[in-house]
Amino acid sequence: MSEVAQVGSLNLTTDVLVIGGGPAGTWAALTAAAKGVNVVLADKGYCGSSGATAPSGTGVWYVKPDEKLREEAKASRFLMGGQLAEHRWMDRVLDRTYENMNKLGVFGYPFPVDEQGNPHRRGLQGPEYMKLMRRLIKKAGVRILDHSPALELLADEHGVAGAAGVHKQSGKTWTVQAGSVVIATGGCAFLSKALGCNVLTGDGYLFAAEAGASLSGMEFSNAYAICPTFSSVTKTAFYSYASFYHEDGSIVEGASSKKGRSVLARHLLEGRQMFAKLDGAAEDLRPLLRVAQTNFFLPFDRLGIDPFTQAFPVTLRFEGTVRGTGGIHITNESCGTAVPGLYAAGDAATRELICGGFTGGGSHNAAWAMSSGSFAGEGAAAYTQSLGQYAARRSPVGCSSSTLIRQEMRPGAAAKTEEYISAVQDEVKPYQLNLFRTEQGLTSSLNRLDGLWKEQRNREIQRSPEGVKAREAEAMTATARWMYHSALARTETRGMHKREDYQVTDNSQHHRLISGGLDKIWVKTEAVNKERVLL
Amino acid sequence: MIEFISATKCIECNQCVTVCPTNVFERVDDGIPVIARQSDCQTCFMCELYCPVDAIYVAPSPDGLTGVTEEELTNQGLLGGYREKVGWGKGRTSVASHDFHYKLSARSIF
Ligand SMILES: Cc1cc2nc3c(=O)[nH]c(=O)nc-3n(C[C@H](O)[C@H](O)[C@H](O)COP(=O)(O)OP(=O)(O)OC[C@H]3O[C@@H](n4cnc5c(N)ncnc54)[C@H](O)[C@@H]3O)c2cc1C
Ligand code: SF4
Numbered sequence: 327m328s329e330v331a332q333v334g335s336l337n338l339t340t341d342v343l344v345i346g347g348g349p350a351g352t353w354a355a356l357t358a359a360a361k362g363v364n365v366v367l368a369d370k371g372y373c374g375s376s377g378a379t380a381p382s383g384t385g386v387w388y389v390k391p392d393e394k395l396r397e398e399a400k401a402s403r404f405l406m407g408g409q410l411a412e413h414r415w416m417d418r419v420l421d422r423t424y425e426n427m428n429k430l431g432v433f434g435y436p437f438p439v440d441e442q443g444n445p446h447r448r449g450l451q452g453p454e455y456m457k458l459m460r461r462l463i464k465k466a467g468v469r470i471l472d473h474s475p476a477l478e479l480l481a482d483e484h485g486v487a488g489a490a491g492v493h494k495q496s497g498k499t500w501t502v503q504a505g506s507v508v509i510a511t512g513g514c515a516f517l518s519k520a521l522g523c524n525v526l527t528g529d530g531y532l533f534a535a536e537a538g539a540s541l542s543g544m545e546f547s548n549a550y551a552i553c554p555t556f557s558s559v560t561k562t563a564f565y566s567y568a569s570f571y572h573e574d575g576s577i578v579e580g581a582s583s584k585k586g587r588s589v590l591a592r593h594l595l596e597g598r599q600m601f602a603k604l605d606g607a608a609e610d611l612r613p614l615l616r617v618a619q620t621n622f623f624l625p626f627d628r629l630g631i632d633p634f635t636q637a638f639p640v641t642l643r644f645e646g647t648v649r650g651t652g653g654i655h656i657t658n659e660s661c662g663t664a665v666p667g668l669y670a671a672g673d674a675a676t677r678e679l680i681c682g683g684f685t686g687g688g689s690h691n692a693a694w695a696m697s698s699g700s701f702a703g704e705g706a707a708a709y710t711q712s713l714g715q716y717a718a719r720r721s722p723v724g725c726s727s728s729t730l731i732r733q734e735m736r737p738g739a740a741a742k743t744e745e746y747i748s749a750v751q752d753e754v755k756p757y758q759l760n761l762f763r764t765e766q767g768l769t770s771s772l773n774r775l776d777g778l779w780k781e782q783r784n785r786e787i788q789r790s791p792e793g794v795k796a797r798e799a800e801a802m803t804a805t806a807r808w809m810y811h812s813a814l815a816r817t818e819t820r821g822m823h824k825r826e827d828y829q830v831t832d833n834s835q836h837h838r839l840i841s842g843g844l845d846k847i848w849v850k851t852e853a854v855n856k857e858r859v860l861l
Numbered sequence: 862m863i864e865f866i867s868a869t870k871c872i873e874c875n876q877c878v879t880v881c882p883t884n885v886f887e888r889v890d891d892g893i894p895v896i897a898r899q900s901d902c903q904t905c906f907m908c909e910l911y912c913p914v915d916a917i918y919v920a921p922s923p924d925g926l927t928g929v930t931e932e933e934l935t936n937q938g939l940l941g942g943y944r945e946k947v948g949w950g951k952g953r954t955s956v957a958s959h960d961f962h963y964k965l966s967a968r969s970i971f
């Protein structure tokens with residue numbers, strides 16, 4: 327624990343604090359505010375442009391409440407996800423997503439309208455969607471702190487009671503005391519520059535673990551996206567239309583977007599450049615594709631390449647847990663955690679409940695973000711209300727595992743942070759370590775990662791923009807360790823988790839892997855479908 | 862990666878400083894913002910969208926600079942091209958409402 331709270335340059339007291347202002351965080355803020363409580367939302371970047379959704383656009387798991395359609399929707403990913411999804415959660419998320427998407431229409435999102443005059447609500451353009459969400463939460467009275475990353479949670483013996491952080495543009499510190507906190511900080515893409523993902527460094531996982539919460543499904547954390555070598559745009563859906571080629575123009579056998587990414591990875595590992603061409607898209611389909619994902623075509627247009635007729639070099643860019651499914655362990659229907667007052671939503675929380683160990687080409691993630699955000703917002707508001715008078719009488723302390731200080735860090739600290747970051751990246755990015763997992767590879771990686779954690783944990787970290795980077799390095803290191811400890815424990819292949827030394831699915835391992843701990847990591851199993859406490 | 866802010870076009874509104882998620886820009890009193898932390902740029906194109914006068918260019922590659930000039934880009938019609946395609950900015954229709962979305966969804970294989 328670090329120093330006592332309430333010494334920031336900006337000190338606020340509120341009912342609910344939301345950390346992270348992507349879809350999950352803004353829905354949490356909106357639903358909490360609708361329950362009549364005061365809400366503060368702090369984002370590391372700018373709420374409206376930050377996170378994985380904002381620069382992009384997402385297909386959404388929007389399915390009409392028709393029994394047959396819903397059954398098909400639930401079945402579509404169930405097997406691919408290793409049968410780890412739970413029907414009850416899928417039902418709840420389908421219901422809430424349907425409701426929220428319809429609300430977005432009412433709130434003014436410009437859905438396209440078909441010939442019969444029906445709005446088409448199966449996708450959202452990121453910039454438009456997040457601009458609207460910002461407007462809605464402001465209108466609801468939510469106080470937004472932009473460029474204000476949290477550095478740690480605050481807690482007392484009864485549970486979580488706020489957070490402290492820094493405003494990056496002024497260097498000033500902030501402290502928000504709150505009756506409850508929703509973590510909506512997104513996943514962890516390890517600063518790989520996947521589209522919009524460099525703000526997503528696993529901070530929320532670390533905060534939650536420091537407060538005593540656990541994680542779930544961290545073995546499902548090795549998403550790699552097909553991406554031109556010259557681009558950050560990791561939109562992969564359109565590669566369903568792609569053929570893959572060798573340098574000499576011959577076809578790469580077995581390579582495909584859905585089932586053949588490993589083939590691409592194996593060739594890349596051998597040092598062979600892979601090429602793609604979207605030649606499977608019929609001529610009259612191409613203008614439609616160009617409109618559906620404007621940003622997909624942006625890099626090509628800028629370089630004068632026609633991706634439908636010209637082959638272009640591709641690689642697999644690492645997206646970690648952003649398009650994986652692991653995250654903070656959810657212990658009740660309000661997206662609460664094992665720690666009182668702490669809630670988790672969106673990519674920061676586990677998505678296994680609706681997609682098991684695989685998420686593929688999206689839709690589920692966006693649906694989960696808006697639904698879990700709503701569940702968490704409502705849950706957090708109700709929790710704070712239940713505290714009554716007591717909420718005002720708390721004096722929580724910081725939870726950071728490293729000591730957070732006000733003074734300058736030692737000379738050379740920034741360079742050290744850079745070193746830690748690239749050392750972690752060297753463990754999680756390589757296909758031979760993370761995509762094709764083996765006991766030997768994981769164990770040797772963990773030895774190095776444990777060493778990295780020890781070194782960082784003993785550092786003093788300044789409450790400053792520089793310190794934010796140091797905390798990001800710590801969060802990435804911790805995340806990599808939960809990932810690889812879980813991957814080591816799952817001695818089978820299931821969902822996106824592939825073990826070279828255990829290539830088949832083992833029915834006796836049809837369970838979840840819960841993990842946690844900081845200096846010493848633990849992993850245990852939990853049954854799927856276990857009845858959970860209803861709030 | 863962010864390449865430049867056009868000194869001739871910029872109207873010093875600081876929108877880019879406000880919206881950049883990774884805080885690449887630095888506000889300057891009575892001047893155009895500076896690109897203070899270029900290596901933090903995540904190539905997300907959000908600054909381009911929010912710049913009201915198409916003064917910003919972000920090159921597609923997230924690694925390294927291309928050294929492309931404003932004149933070259935203007936000649937190729939690339940400055941501000943993304944905003945136009947997304948239908949972002951006053952007087953434009955957002956691509957979000959385009960009927961190709963549902964037409965594609967009736968035919969797509971993903
Ligand atoms: C290129 C791409 C395409 C995608 N396409 C689809 C799709 O078609 N369909 C689909 O369903 N899903 C898709 N996804 C996934 C989808 O974008 C995510 O599931 C969704 O954005 C998750 O929302 P979120 O609010 O949990 O996280 P994010 O949108 O990532 O937001 C997290 C927010 O937390 C903030 N934050 C982080 N750390 C801190 C901190 N320490 N303090 C304060 N704030 C912090 C960040 O700044 C950010 O604003 C795609 C993802 C990518 C990368
Ligand atoms: S492209 Fe994105 S990260 Fe880079 S400067 Fe612009 S807004 Fe910032």
Ligand code: SF4
Pocket residue numbers: 866867870871872873874875876877878893894911912913914915916917
């Ligand atoms: S948004 Fe555009 S006009 Fe405004 S300050 Fe930035 S570059 Fe200049």
